[in-house]
Amino acid sequence: MKPTLRAALTSPFVVFTVFMLGKIYLSWFVIFESAFSWLPLLTGLPTVWAAFAPIELFARKRKLMLYMIVNVVFTSVYFAAIMYYKYFGVIVTYHALQQVGQVTEVKGSVFSLLHPYFLFIYTDIVLFGLLLTFRRTFRSWAVRGMTLNRAAAGLIFPLALMVSIFCMWTNRDSINEIKQAQHMGILNYELYAIFAKRSEPLLDESEITAEAIMKAKGLAANPSPNYWRAAEGKNIVVLQLEAFQNFLLGLSVDGQEITPNMNSLMKQNFYFPHIFQMVSQGNTSDAEYMLNTSFYVPPYGAAAQDYGDRALPSLPKEFRGIGYEALTFHTNDVVFWNREELYKALGFTRYYDKSFYGDADTVAFGASDEVLYDKTVTEMARLQGEGKRFYANIISMSGHHPFNLPDRKKKIELPDRFDDTLVGDYLTAQQYADYAIGQFIDKLKETGLWDQTVLFIYGDHMGLPIYSLSSKEHALMKDMLGRDYSYPDMLNIPLIIAGGGVTSPQVFPQIGGHVDFMPTIANLAGISLADHLHFGQDLLNTQHNLLPERYYLPSGSLINDTTIYVPGRGYADGVTYALPTGDGAMPSEDEYKRALELLHMSDSYVNQLPKHD
Incomplete structure (x- = not known):
C-alpha cells in the first residue's frame, strides 16, 4: 500500500468516521430492527x-481531543437511544433529562436492559483512552497523521450540513416519532427535537367543552346512567397494581x-377485560394523574412534573366536597416523580409514604406489598372507627421492573424453561403481588x-415490553398465550370493581383506558361531573370509545372498539392491530383527526389552569 494511501486511511477523519458508522448501524439494527439499508x-x-x-478546518492543536469529545457525545446519544428504546419503545430526546433525578431509583431496571454487546459501542473510546494513557507517541497521531485537505474539508462541511438539514426538513411533518427518527437519522432527530419543538397554539377555553369532547369522541351523553349512586356513602378504595397486565388473569x-x-375477584365481581394503558414517561405517577383527573x-x-x-x-x-377524606398510600418516598407537588x-387530604411504612421487609423501592396492605388497612379501619368515610388510592410496588423478587417472597416455582428470563x-413477581392481594x-x-x-x-402499565424481550422470551409468551405477544396484549391492563354495589358477577366487554376511571367512580359514588370537564367515559354506561395514545405508541396512535392504530409517516401508511373485540379495520381519517383533537383540547385546558398555592 502506498504511504499516502496508508496515511489517508489511518487519518483521524477516516478512522473516527469508520467507528461512527459502526455505531450508526448498531443503533439501526437494535431500534428499527431492520435488515441492512443504505438509509442510515x-x-x-x-x-x-x-x-x-470543522475540526480539520480550524483545529491546529488538540485535534485528537476534539475528535474524542465529538465521538463521546455522539456515542452517548446512540447508547442512550438504544437503552431508552429497549425500555420505553420510543426514541429518547432532551425531554428525558427531566427524568435524571429518577435514575437512581430505577437503576435496577436500567442495568437489567444492558445487553453486553451494547457496550461495544464504547470500544473505540476505551481503546483510545488506553493508548493516550500508555503510549505518549499516540498523542501526536492527529498532528503527524494525514489531515483532510482544507479545500476538501471546506467542501464537505456545507454539503454535509445541507444534507442533514434536508433530512430534517423533508421528514418534519411525520407525526410518528420513530418513523421520523428512522428517516431523519437519530442525530438529526435529536437536533430537530431541540430546535424545532412541535407545538400548537392553545385553544381558547371557550372551545373546550363537554359537548366538544363528546363530539370528538363520536358519543352522546347518557341522561339516565346505570349504577348511579350504587356505592353512595361507601368508602371508595382504588388499588393500582404495579406493571400488572391483563393476560395474567386466568393464566396457568x-x-x-x-x-x-385476582381470578377469584374477576369471576365474582365486575370485570373489564379490554382496558388499555395510556401512560407516558411518568408510568405509575401518570396512571395516578389520569385516574384522578380524567385528563x-x-x-x-x-x-x-409538567x-x-x-x-x-x-x-x-x-x-x-361531599365530606370524604381523600388519602393516598405509597411505600416509596413522596418526592419520587414529584408526587408531593x-x-x-x-387536593388529597393526606398522603402516606416511606416515612409511614418504614424500611421493614423491603422489596423493590420500599416496604413490601404485604406491609403496604397491612398498615394501610389498619389506618383505614381507624378512620372508619372515627366515623369517617374516605376515598383512598393505594399504589402497590413489589411487582416493579426488573422483577427481582427476593427468594423469601417467592410463592411459586416455575419450570426450568423460565429460568433466567x-x-x-x-x-x-406478579404471583407474589397476587398473594399479597x-x-x-x-x-x-x-x-x-x-x-x-x-x-x-386496575393495572397501571405494562410490565413486559415487546421490544425488551429476547426471541426465547417471545417464544415463551407465544406458548403461554397461544398467539404472538404484540401490542394488544402488551397495552392491555385489567380492571375489576368489587364490593358494595356489585350485585352479581358481570363481564363488561367495552374498550376503556385510564381516563375513563374517574367518571366511572363518580357515577358509582353519585358525584355529578356535569360542571367538571373530563375526557373519559363512564365504563358502566358506554359501549363505544376512542382512546388517543401517545408515548408508548407514537403520536397519532389511537385505540377504538376494534383496532389499535399506529400511524406511519402519516395517516395513510399506518398499521393496525386487531383487538379481541374487532377485526383490526383501519380507522377513518376523520377518527384519526378527532383523536388528535382530543389531545389538543386536553393539553390546552390543563396548560391554562392556574397554579396551586
Missing part, C-alpha cells in the same frame, strides 16, 4: 462529517395458577371494611 449511511454520515470537517403454567386471588398525559415528560404545579380539578376534591395539585421473573382482601373482611367499601382494582 445517507442520514447519519453527513451529520458526523458536519461535525468532523404447567397447572400452577399465577393469579388465583390526558402531556405530550412530553411526566404529568406529575402539571404538578397546577390547580387540577380532580376526584379527591370532588370527594372532599402532584398530591397538592390533586424476564418472563419468568415477571410471573414470579389475597392478604389485603382478608384483612378488609376481618376489619369489617369490606362490606362498607367499593374496591376498584
Whole structure:
C-alpha cells in the first residue's frame, strides 16, 4: 500500500468516521430492527462529517481531543437511544433529562436492559483512552497523521450540513416519532427535537367543552346512567397494581395458577377485560394523574412534573366536597416523580409514604406489598372507627421492573424453561403481588371494611415490553398465550370493581383506558361531573370509545372498539392491530383527526389552569 494511501486511511477523519458508522448501524439494527439499508449511511454520515470537517478546518492543536469529545457525545446519544428504546419503545430526546433525578431509583431496571454487546459501542473510546494513557507517541497521531485537505474539508462541511438539514426538513411533518427518527437519522432527530419543538397554539377555553369532547369522541351523553349512586356513602378504595397486565388473569403454567386471588375477584365481581394503558414517561405517577383527573398525559415528560404545579380539578376534591377524606398510600418516598407537588395539585387530604411504612421487609423501592396492605388497612379501619368515610388510592410496588423478587417472597416455582428470563421473573413477581392481594382482601373482611367499601382494582402499565424481550422470551409468551405477544396484549391492563354495589358477577366487554376511571367512580359514588370537564367515559354506561395514545405508541396512535392504530409517516401508511373485540379495520381519517383533537383540547385546558398555592 502506498504511504499516502496508508496515511489517508489511518487519518483521524477516516478512522473516527469508520467507528461512527459502526455505531450508526448498531443503533439501526437494535431500534428499527431492520435488515441492512443504505438509509442510515445517507442520514447519519453527513451529520458526523458536519461535525468532523470543522475540526480539520480550524483545529491546529488538540485535534485528537476534539475528535474524542465529538465521538463521546455522539456515542452517548446512540447508547442512550438504544437503552431508552429497549425500555420505553420510543426514541429518547432532551425531554428525558427531566427524568435524571429518577435514575437512581430505577437503576435496577436500567442495568437489567444492558445487553453486553451494547457496550461495544464504547470500544473505540476505551481503546483510545488506553493508548493516550500508555503510549505518549499516540498523542501526536492527529498532528503527524494525514489531515483532510482544507479545500476538501471546506467542501464537505456545507454539503454535509445541507444534507442533514434536508433530512430534517423533508421528514418534519411525520407525526410518528420513530418513523421520523428512522428517516431523519437519530442525530438529526435529536437536533430537530431541540430546535424545532412541535407545538400548537392553545385553544381558547371557550372551545373546550363537554359537548366538544363528546363530539370528538363520536358519543352522546347518557341522561339516565346505570349504577348511579350504587356505592353512595361507601368508602371508595382504588388499588393500582404495579406493571400488572391483563393476560395474567386466568393464566396457568404447567397447572400452577399465577393469579388465583385476582381470578377469584374477576369471576365474582365486575370485570373489564379490554382496558388499555395510556401512560407516558411518568408510568405509575401518570396512571395516578389520569385516574384522578380524567385528563390526558402531556405530550412530553411526566404529568406529575409538567402539571404538578397546577390547580387540577380532580376526584379527591370532588370527594372532599361531599365530606370524604381523600388519602393516598405509597411505600416509596413522596418526592419520587414529584408526587408531593402532584398530591397538592390533586387536593388529597393526606398522603402516606416511606416515612409511614418504614424500611421493614423491603422489596423493590420500599416496604413490601404485604406491609403496604397491612398498615394501610389498619389506618383505614381507624378512620372508619372515627366515623369517617374516605376515598383512598393505594399504589402497590413489589411487582416493579426488573422483577427481582427476593427468594423469601417467592410463592411459586416455575419450570426450568423460565429460568433466567424476564418472563419468568415477571410471573414470579406478579404471583407474589397476587398473594399479597389475597392478604389485603382478608384483612378488609376481618376489619369489617369490606362490606362498607367499593374496591376498584386496575393495572397501571405494562410490565413486559415487546421490544425488551429476547426471541426465547417471545417464544415463551407465544406458548403461554397461544398467539404472538404484540401490542394488544402488551397495552392491555385489567380492571375489576368489587364490593358494595356489585350485585352479581358481570363481564363488561367495552374498550376503556385510564381516563375513563374517574367518571366511572363518580357515577358509582353519585358525584355529578356535569360542571367538571373530563375526557373519559363512564365504563358502566358506554359501549363505544376512542382512546388517543401517545408515548408508548407514537403520536397519532389511537385505540377504538376494534383496532389499535399506529400511524406511519402519516395517516395513510399506518398499521393496525386487531383487538379481541374487532377485526383490526383501519380507522377513518376523520377518527384519526378527532383523536388528535382530543389531545389538543386536553393539553390546552390543563396548560391554562392556574397554579396551586
